Amino acid sequence: MLRAVLCAVFLFGALPSLARESRGHVSVVLLGATGDLAKKYLWQGLFQLYLEQVSSGHSFTFHGAALTAHEPGQRQMFEVLKKLACPSDVSPDRCAVVKDQFLKLSRYYQLKTAENYTALNREIETLLQQEGLEEAGRIFYFSVPPFAYAEIARHINSSCRPRPGAWLRVVLEKPFGHDHKSAQQLAIELRTFFREEEMYRVDHYLGKQAVAHILPFRDQNRRFLDPIWNRHHVERVEIVLKETLDAKGRTSFYEQYGVLRDVLQNHLTEALLYLAMELPANVSSAEEILRHKLQTFKSLQGLESTSAVLGQYQAYASQVREELQKPQDYVTMTPTFAGVLIQLDSLRWEGVPFILTSGKALDERVGYVRVLFKNRAYCTQRESWREAGRSQCGTKQIVFYIGHGELNSPAVLVSRNLFKPVMPEGSWKEVADHPQLHLFGHPLSDYYVYSPVQEREAYSVLISSIFHGRKDSFITTENLLASWEFWTPLLESVTQRAPRLYPGGLENQHLLDFEMTGRELSFLLEEPVELLHAKTQAPSDYKTIQAKFRQSPLVSAWPEELIVRLASSGEFHLALSGGSSPIVLFQRLAMHHYGFPWRHTHLWLVDERCVPLTDTESNFRSLHDHLLRHVQVPYLHIHPMPVHLNRRLCVEEDRGPELYAKEIAALVSNASLDFVLLGLGSDGHTAAACTTTSSGTSKCPTSTSTPCRCTSTGACVWRRTEGRSCTPRRSPP
Numbered sequence: 001m002l003r004a005v006l007c008a009v010f011l012f013g014a015l016p017s018l019a020r021e022s023r024g025h026v027s028v029v030l031l032g033a034t035g036d037l038a039k040k041y042l043w044q045g046l047f048q049l050y051l052e053q054v055s056s057g058h059s060f061t062f063h064g065a066a067l068t069a070h071e072p073g074q075r076q077m078f079e080v081l082k083k084l085a086c087p088s089d090v091s092p093d094r095c096a097v098v099k100d101q102f103l104k105l106s107r108y109y110q111l112k113t114a115e116n117y118t119a120l121n122r123e124i125e126t127l128l129q130q131e132g133l134e135e136a137g138r139i140f141y142f143s144v145p146p147f148a149y150a151e152i153a154r155h156i157n158s159s160c161r162p163r164p165g166a167w168l169r170v171v172l173e174k175p176f177g178h179d180h181k182s183a184q185q186l187a188i189e190l191r192t193f194f195r196e197e198e199m200y201r202v203d204h205y206l207g208k209q210a211v212a213h214i215l216p217f218r219d220q221n222r223r224f225l226d227p228i229w230n231r232h233h234v235e236r237v238e239i240v241l242k243e244t245l246d247a248k249g250r251t252s253f254y255e256q257y258g259v260l261r262d263v264l265q266n267h268l269t270e271a272l273l274y275l276a277m278e279l280p281a282n283v284s285s286a287e288e289i290l291r292h293k294l295q296t297f298k299s300l301q302g303l304e305s306t307s308a309v310l311g312q313y314q315a316y317a318s319q320v321r322e323e324l325q326k327p328q329d330y331v332t333m334t335p336t337f338a339g340v341l342i343q344l345d346s347l348r349w350e351g352v353p354f355i356l357t358s359g360k361a362l363d364e365r366v367g368y369v370r371v372l373f374k375n376r377a378y379c380t381q382r383e384s385w386r387e388a389g390r391s392q393c394g395t396k397q398i399v400f401y402i403g404h405g406e407l408n409s410p411a412v413l414v415s416r417n418l419f420k421p422v423m424p425e426g427s428w429k430e431v432a433d434h435p436q437l438h439l440f441g442h443p444l445s446d447y448y449v450y451s452p453v454q455e456r457e458a459y460s461v462l463i464s465s466i467f468h469g470r471k472d473s474f475i476t477t478e479n480l481l482a483s484w485e486f487w488t489p490l491l492e493s494v495t496q497r498a499p500r501l502y503p504g505g506l507e508n509q510h511l512l513d514f515e516m517t518g519r520e521l522s523f524l525l526e527e528p529v530e531l532l533h534a535k536t537q538a539p540s541d542y543k544t545i546q547a548k549f550r551q552s553p554l555v556s557a558w559p560e561e562l563i564v565r566l567a568s569s570g571e572f573h574l575a576l577s578g579g580s581s582p583i584v585l586f587q588r589l590a591m592h593h594y595g596f597p598w599r600h601t602h603l604w605l606v607d608e609r610c611v612p613l614t615d616t617e618s619n620f621r622s623l624h625d626h627l628l629r630h631v632q633v634p635y636l637h638i639h640p641m642p643v644h645l646n647r648r649l650c651v652e653e654d655r656g657p658e659l660y661a662k663e664i665a666a667l668v669s670n671a672s673l674d675f676v677l678l679g680l681g682s683d684g685h686t687a688a689a690c691t692t693t694s695s696g697t698s699k700c701p702t703s704t705s706t707p708c709r710c711t712s713t714g715a716c717v718w719r720r721t722e723g724r725s726c727t728p729r730r731s732p733p
């Protein structure tokens, strides 16, 4: 049986379905025909395409290619082809017939040298001639690593282009670069061989049925969505891809990419665009969709390092060391988990958080896009709470359920208290029998649930789109570069950030939960000490450092610990500093400690810069922004340094330091502040700056480039214009 098939294949002989066609011949060349992707999805997708198109008037040949020599390559390829299966709606008889034809139309080629490509081209030409076929076009599917792209592209351009009048479509698989620059280089290179309309860059997420249905759903339900698809009604959007698997066996790839490049830059960003873009008047027009997508990139607010929380499952580092033969002390910062907050500057979406999350070694495998609506209703009757899922008081959400998870199939869910959606008959069906499932806090019966009539692999969907030349399911060069332009600053800003370690699976518990505060994301829980990298172990509790400052001990502690100490002191004088390190403490104080005795607290400044108090460089301004405006300290208890007197800054005759010293002397018994917080600037300087030498002169720290001078409290006033060394005008009180 096999021998007969191979023989027929080799000669492309006796092909009944070829000659009588009139709509033209399509040659599909699959490069990497024996690779994993081809085995798992691509051949099946091509077979499905053939099944659908076999009586469409087109004729096909399938040319599998790889570097492997002819005989072993052919054997491997046909091993895969023999296992091809038909969808359940195809009868076994028809399946057997079509499959037999498909095998006869498939051939293996070794494609290594320029001659091999010329020979392939000659063979296609000969076949067309012998059978008297018009050529419709050629598809070249690159299922090969990106370093091989350029050479293959060169060969195709120089010897495998179809005659004028027939199309060429080349299909490219990610990664398309690892940052903006590399993506641009690859794009420039490819552009010398192919025209933009010839390139189909795959993001297989766009072939997932639930993702592919976002735009049609928005279009068909305009009448319900128009009033609510905006910042006034949408509370937030979550775009999620969780995996249970880890990166074991793939670390050589993963170590270079990490979760941001592997999932967020492409799959999740694409889903975001479908959700957030302005809907074109004609959603069948690929051109309009692509244009609107591109416009959406322009409205994305730039990401900062605080827009992301990052994690790494604990076994990752040792897997990397083992697989990549790295030394025992090799440290990897590659994130395997990320949460990123994206916001848009558009009238429609301003202020609505889009949260993108993905990770390996998590508790479940699931993907979804969830739109959660604000709830404005107040329900008076108890009864409406009992049926919260259907009453106006219940949660309102629309979920595009991409797959896996508890539902274990693609689906579209719409809360019943929203509207009954219009779904295309024939391709989506309502799921009426509700198993005892709860999704997103609600029994499935609280939703209208639809699933595809026929579940399809993303690759089958995409291969069909390639055949039909539907470019909107693919990533254009402009789209790709815009995406990298958006992600690259974040990627660069986190290269040195140690991700939070997590144990993996259910054991992660709440370790990776995070929250939004304004435009920032942060983990909800402190990182447990035992999980910290051994090298960067931080002090775990309140400690006395072996040093004294003006006869008092210097201490160091985590914010929580400090707050406990501070809060227990009752009425007291607190001197706070600038720098970046106190900000964490300020935020904690501001957000979580309503019980803090603010009414009995005086606030002083340890140091100040020689700028107006409203200047962003001002320490007081920082204190104000991060703490004062969130708490209720009596106005008269706030004591900024008088740097600005007589409408001028830090002029000695104005005697600012003396004034401040007097104020302290008047209000603080023995001029002894109860607690002095010394901050650390990002350059490592601290405000414990002025050291008085035995001769009575004081010196400001040398670790900072900002000039400064001493105040009578023994702190420094930073000046932009003066020299560095300084002398106190008189000894501290």
Ligand SMILES: *[C@@H]1O[C@H](CO)[C@@H](O)[C@H](O)[C@H]1NC(C)=O
Binding pocket: 070, 109, 110, 112, 113, 115, 116, 119
């Ligand atoms: C590919 O090209 C090389 C060198 O031109 C040749 O030796 C080899 O036989 C070719 N392979 C096939 C399968 O034609």
Ligand SMILES: *[C@@H]1O[C@H](CO)[C@@H](O)[C@H](O)[C@H]1NC(C)=O
Binding pocket: 154, 157, 158, 192, 193
């Ligand atoms: C692509 O092919 C055309 C036509 O054969 C040729 O003129 C051109 O130089 C090729 N491009 C590259 C970059 O090789």
Ligand SMILES: *[C@@H]1O[C@H](CO)[C@@H](O)[C@H](O)[C@H]1NC(C)=O
Binding pocket: 282, 283, 284, 285, 286
């Ligand atoms: C929408 O776009 C498709 C594809 O370009 C086109 O065939 C169709 O005519 C357009 N419909 C309208 C109403 O313009």
Ligand SMILES: *[C@@H]1O[C@H](CO)[C@@H](O)[C@H](O)[C@H]1NC(C)=O
Binding pocket: 669, 670, 672
């Ligand atoms: C102020 O200092 C004096 C002398 O050093 C001391 O006796 C007194 O207890 C101090 N008062 C306070 C409130 O610390």
